[in-house]
Amino acid sequence: MSNSIIDILSPKGVREFIHSHLNDDPLTLVLQSKKYPDLPIREIAAQIQSRKKAQVKLPEWYEQEGIIFPHGVSMEQCSSEETAKYKASLVQGKSVVDLTGGFGIDLYYLSRQFxxxxxxxxxxxxxxxADYNFGVLKAESIDRLYTTAEEYLSTENTPADIYYIDPARRDEANQKVFQIEDCTPDLNLILPQLLDRRAEVLIKLSPLLDINLALKVLPNVKEVHVVSVKNECKELLFRIVPNYEDETKRIAVNLVSGDQSLFEFLDDDISPAFSQPLEFLYEPNASIMKAGGFNAVANSFYVSKLHRNSHLYTSKKHIENFPGRSFKILAQTVVNKKKLKPFLPQGKANITVRNYPLTVKEIRKKTGIKEGGEVYLFATTLMDGSLAMLVCTRV
Incomplete structure (x- = not known):
């Protein structure tokens, strides 16, 4: 992507062609490029591919006439509209600086708060x-600078209230990296400068990062937000506040069609109750699992764990607001084709494995159960160490 690409893709005729061929296969368009000698088909095909992703990931920008999307890694790594809006809900003030601007999605929504x-x-x-798209979006409050984070900080006159950083998580060979010390820019060099400015810092990091290890490296972390979209963990947000020395709050959020499911906790060391399977079964959402709230969620919602390492929960009465999936337990059996057959008239089930010696694939091979249907099977270990298969339906 370059300035010339903006010139290539912004003419009205090109935009109309892209709009009328959005449902075409980009590769097929490239192979048929001789049919369109006066059009930049390769660039158009790449833009169509990016727009297909944007339709789901960035619906507001997708609907905005004139927006041009990046190709490849930049489109893949940029935040979704939902996660960007969530970040914006966390902060406000007079000024914000995005030290790793990228495509500009995060700052566009953050700027509404400043x-x-x-x-x-x-x-x-x-x-x-970004300069072109911010102009299309009439984002007049955003100043655009072509420089490095380090250079900007060395010449900044007035500190901002908030600094946002989304470090690049790819090495020189364009391979993904996940450790803080492997990211660019180097947080170990930048954070001391920002804390000297007495500014808050919001850092986005990979969902694959070990939170406990990160907290040993990052200073003054007040909150860790584990952000999922439709129960798929997308990013970790570390909120750093100067001179903050108390315990870090962990906030597990699951975003689904504009709604938020939040679970907050400080201490996960209090042991929960344990029980054999009762009437109902619960599986916490992905953010709670990533945040490590295994005991906290049990104690907060008065449910019992099936086993210390199973991370499945049970209760006699249904807990309506449990942050995750809820099931009615129909039966308890074992992974055996004959014993499971009466519960699966269509031979189908949705299988989940939690703390069990076989994988889902191995269970399907052993039992012949096909994927799908309205029955949910949980293969797990119970509090007494026995192996079980719980037959359930969604609540």
């Missing part, structure tokens, strides 16, 4: 694209 916003990006092509 009088002034500064976009800093070291990739010239992305700067041109």
């Amino acid at each position: 009088k002034k916003a500064v976009y800093v990006e070291q990739n010239k092509e992305l700067v041109h694209l």
Whole structure:
């Protein structure tokens, strides 16, 4: 993506062609490029591919006439609209600086909470694209700068209230990395400068990162937000506040069609109750699992764990607001084709494994159970160490 690409894709005729061929296969368009000698088909095909992703990931920008989307890694790594709006709900003030601007999604939504916003990006092509798109979106409050985070901080005159950082998580060979010390820019060098400014810092990191290890590296972390969309963990947000020395709050959030399911906790060390399977079964959402709230969720919702390492919960009465999936337990049996057959008239079931020696694939091979249907099977270990298969339906 470059400034010339903006020139190539912004003419009205090109935009109309893209709009009328959104449902076409991009590869087929490239193979048929001789049919359109006057059009930049390769660039158009790449834009169509990016727009298909944007339709789901960035619906507001997708609907905005004139927006041009990046290709490849930049489109893959940018935040979704839902997660960007969630970040914006966490902060407010007079000024915000995004030290790793990228495509600009996060700062666009963050800027709505501030009088002034500064976009800093070291990739010239992305700067041109952000400048163009912010103009289309009439985001007048955002200043755009082509420079590195380090250079910007060395020349900044007035500190911002909030600094946002989404470090690049790919190495020189374009391979994904997940450890803090492998990311760019180097947080170990930048964070001391930001804390000297007495500013808050919001850092987005990979959902694969070990939270406990990160907390040993990052200073003054007040909150860790584990953000999922439709129960798929998307990102970790570390909120750093100068001089904060108390315990870090963990906030597990699951975003589904504009709604938020939040679970907050400080201490997960209090042992929960344990029980054999009762009337109902619960599986916490992905954010709670990632945040490590295994005991906290049991104690908060008065449910019992089936086993210390199973992370499945049970109760006699249904807990309506449990943050995760809820099931009615129909039967308790074992992984055996004959014993399971009476519960599966269609030979289908949705299988989940929690703390069990076989994988889902191995269970399907052993029992012949096909995927799908309205029955849910949980293969797990119970509090007495015995193995069980719980037959359930959704509540």
